[in-house]
Amino acid sequence: AQSVTQPDIHITVSEGASLELRCNYSYGATPYLFWYVQSPGQGLQLLLKYFSGDTLVQGIKGFEAEFKRSQSSFNLRKPSVHWSDAAEYFCAVGPLTGTASKLTFGTGTRLQVTL
């Protein structure tokens, strides 16, 4: 069964500091990995995704993530955090199929940004 672990429930960083959010996955085949962000009172929005190819993927809002198969990880990074990045971040894993999908989300990491 597929699963995602986000070991950090809550992270606080200062504005301008770098950020790394951890994600470990368990999946029986080639994983398709995603990071979503949920701002307060909003639905989830896709930040970036990894299907294949270059293991370092770029996303929106200056985020990037690196896929490391040997570590079963897909950590999210940002070199300089802005106050507007405060939100909850979800890592997800799912199969690549034609019409059926069943993304499994991690429990999320809540990011607080101090000024």
Next chain:
Amino acid sequence: DSGVTQTPKHLITATGQRVTLRCSPRSGDLSVYWYQQSLDQGLQFLIQYYNGEERAKGNILERFSAQQFPDLHSELNLSSLELGDSALYFCASSLVGAGLTGELFFGEGSRLTVL
């Protein structure tokens, strides 16, 4: 604005009652997904429909049911409600299976409170 519309935004009801949550997907999207987000369970996949047919099923209780209509809108029916059903219910949509596009477009959710 993701283009996914959910109604109602908030709903308060009593135990034992039945409610219906409605979702209108983005224009042109054929797949609709339902997720339940609660504090203790995180974001749980419930069910997916593609062009009117059920395509994937997750941790959906027997008291819950869903359907997708010919105009592609979807409804999630929750019956014999219990206190533990209090949660935020998200609908998401995608053109086909999320695995192909890598992106689910989420609505803002329907917050259900069972008293």
